[in-house]
Amino acid sequence: MSPWAWAELRAQEPLRALWLALAAAFLLALLLQLAPSGLLPGCALFQDLIRYGKTKLGAPPRPAVCRAFDVPKRYFSHFYVISVLWNGFLLWFLVQSLFLGSPLPHWLHGLLRILGAAQFQGGELALSAFLVLVSLWLHSLRRLFECLYVSVFSNAMIHVVQYCFGLVYYILVGLTVLSQVPMDGRNGVVIHCNHRIPFGDWFEYVSSPNYLAELMIYISMAVTFGFHNVTWWLVVTYVFFSQALCAFLSHKFYKSKFVSYPKHRKAFLPFLF
Ligand SMILES: NC(=O)c1ccc[n+]([C@@H]2O[C@H](COP(=O)([O-])OP(=O)(O)OC[C@H]3O[C@@H](n4cnc5c(N)ncnc54)[C@H](OP(=O)(O)O)[C@@H]3O)[C@@H](O)[C@H]2O)c1
Numbered sequence: 001m002s003p004w005a006w007a008e009l010r011a012q013e014p015l016r017a018l019w020l021a022l023a024a025a026f027l028l029a030l031l032l033q034l035a036p037s038g039l040l041p042g043c044a045l046f047q048d049l050i051r052y053g054k055t056k057l058g059a060p061p062r063p064a065v066c067r068a069f070d071v072p073k074r075y076f077s078h079f080y081v082i083s084v085l086w087n088g089f090l091l092w093f094l095v096q097s098l099f100l101g102s103p104l105p106h107w108l109h110g111l112l113r114i115l116g117a118a119q120f121q122g123g124e125l126a127l128s129a130f131l132v133l134v135s136l137w138l139h140s141l142r143r144l145f146e147c148l149y150v151s152v153f154s155n156a157m158i159h160v161v162q163y164c165f166g167l168v169y170y171i172l173v174g175l176t177v178l179s180q181v182p183m184d185g186r187n188g189v190v191i192h193c194n195h196r197i198p199f200g201d202w203f204e205y206v207s208s209p210n211y212l213a214e215l216m217i218y219i220s221m222a223v224t225f226g227f228h229n230v231t232w233w234l235v236v237t238y239v240f241f242s243q244a245l246c247a248f249l250s251h252k253f254y255k256s257k258f259v260s261y262p263k264h265r266k267a268f269l270p271f272l273f
Contacts, residue, residue: 014116015176019234026241033248053156054195055249058256069160074153076166080144083170087137090174094133094181098126108178117179125225129180132221132232136177139217140170154193176235180225197258204262205270207251211243212268244268 029050047059048066053073056062096102103109158166202209218239225232244267251267266273 019238023237030245048159052158055253058253070157071160071163073156073158077147079166080140083140087174091133112179126181128225131224133177206266208247211247
């Protein structure tokens, strides 16, 4: 490995280590779910931390102490409020820096260096990072709109740790994108809040096409980064395992709740998993 490539790898270590650790944690959680039920950790806290929303209903009975940390799942909208504001703010600074030549604020520059901003790549990465940040911002805006005007949330819950993770997640994703820049329908009528078997389009192939679409969004951002950005592929790996876990738990939930659940339907990847 050339000295430059080695130096770049080391400079990116904190963020890469973080995404690698998150990907590994979700891979482990997924493998534990796939293991025979006798090997599954019975610990209520573990189940509480990996399940949220409707998949909590498929878990063993939850002690009162666990329920004390419940937060309504409709608070998902807070993640996207934070993301639209924070990533809009980062986008603003990036536009100023790329197109008007203004330096990033000292505190942001310092933070990016601590996190391991790229320092040895070509200038074309700055444009890729700009496009990815615009996509992330638009994606968050779309999700916020969806949470406020389309999704109909039941009384589903998430754990307060998952809630805090969701808040920090979009801050970290935005910083990860910026660190790649070289330095120097609610309109319908609500009939009920039950979870039913979804049909049509991609639902014919997988139980959770929304999680698959989320993965594809992050892969498209990897394409925008030119395929070879290791840090972003670690983010994609994390998204893959976290969404695979959610999809697997949803799939199990549907199969346990509906005897007529389509047998050919996979959890996450059409025809495969
Ligand atoms: N990047 C990440 O790390 C990350 C992490 C988590 C989620 N996400 C993304 O955020 C988006 C939303 O995630 P989510 O976990 O909230 O998705 P979800 O469980 O499919 O819920 C989306 C909406 O559909 C409702 N719903 C779910 N299953 C239903 C069914 N069988 N029948 C009727 N309504 C149903 C939910 O109501 P209830 O809430 O009442 O169940 C909610 O209003 C996804 O696109 C996901 O990819 C991203």
